[in-house]
Amino acid sequence: MKKVLVSLVTIGVIGSFSYFVTQAYFTDKKTSTNNTFAVGTLNLEVGGASGSSVEPFVISDIGSGINSGSKVWKVKNTGSLPGQFSASLDNVVNYENGCNEPEKEVDSTCGNPGPHEGELGKYIKVTFYINGIKEVESYMTEEAASKINNLWDSINPPIILNPGQEANLEMEWTADNNYGNEIQSDSLNFDMSFSLKQIIK
Numbered sequence: 523m524k525k526v527l528v529s530l531v532t533i534g535v536i537g538s539f540s541y542f543v544t545q546a547y548f549t550d551k552k553t554s555t556n557n558t559f560a561v562g563t564l565n566l567e568v569g570g571a572s573g574s575s576v577e578p579f580v581i582s583d584i585g586s587g588i589n590s591g592s593k594v595w596k597v598k599n600t601g602s603l604p605g606q607f608s609a610s611l612d613n614v615v616n617y618e619n620g621c622n623e624p625e626k627e628v629d630s631t632c633g634n635p636g637p638h639e640g641e642l643g644k645y646i647k648v649t650f651y652i653n654g655i656k657e658v659e660s661y662m663t664e665e666a667a668s669k670i671n672n673l674w675d676s677i678n679p680p681i682i683l684n685p686g687q688e689a690n691l692e693m694e695w696t697a698d699n700n701y702g703n704e705i706q707s708d709s710l711n712f713d714m715s716f717s718l719k720q721i722i723k
């Protein structure tokens with residue numbers, strides 16, 4: 523009698539297990555194929571090398587006959603969405619690099635290297651051109667350069683690069699010739715970054 527009872531219990535367990543397995547298939551399933559959520563792209567190519575869009579630039583030795591210059595970049599929207607172009611000036615630092623005797627007479631901050639103590643940026647003006655048209659200009663003091671993004675944003679109409687469209691960005695710099703001994707040995711460092719911003723309508 524004992525043996526029979528054991529096998530009945532075993533059967534009962536298997537039965538309820540099958541029930542749950544069966545239950546698990548009581549679902550409806552519909553498959554919808556070929557769904558795609560596509561995200562458009564904004565990709566800016568600068569000078570043919572996409573990826574690294576920040577290029578450091580150093581202006582020094584002003585006064586040795588070099589008082590202006592320019593650099594041209596080719597910028598291209600290689601994405602699939604139109605974007606608003608801008609270029610920002612980042613990490614602007616005017617260095618003092620110490621003072622010699624004539625500079626000491628007119629400059630009270632003579633740190634070496636003396637970051638943010640230099641005066642050179644007050645006399646350097648940069649102007650940005652897109653395809654030869656003047657768009658934005660700024661002096662290269664820390665304060666003025668930090669406002670350049672606002673200048674780009676206020677251009678009307680904005681600089682739009684459509685997918686596949688490229689443009690020449692020229693940055694021209696000139697040194698005012700009314701500088702004095704306060705800029706002796708001073709130097710100016712900065713980075714530039716180029717960006718495309720999605721247009722939200």
Ligand SMILES: [Ca+2]
Nearest residue numbers: 618620706708
């Ligand atoms: Ca100096």
Ligand SMILES: [Ca+2]
Nearest residue numbers: 629641704705
């Ligand atoms: Ca100085």
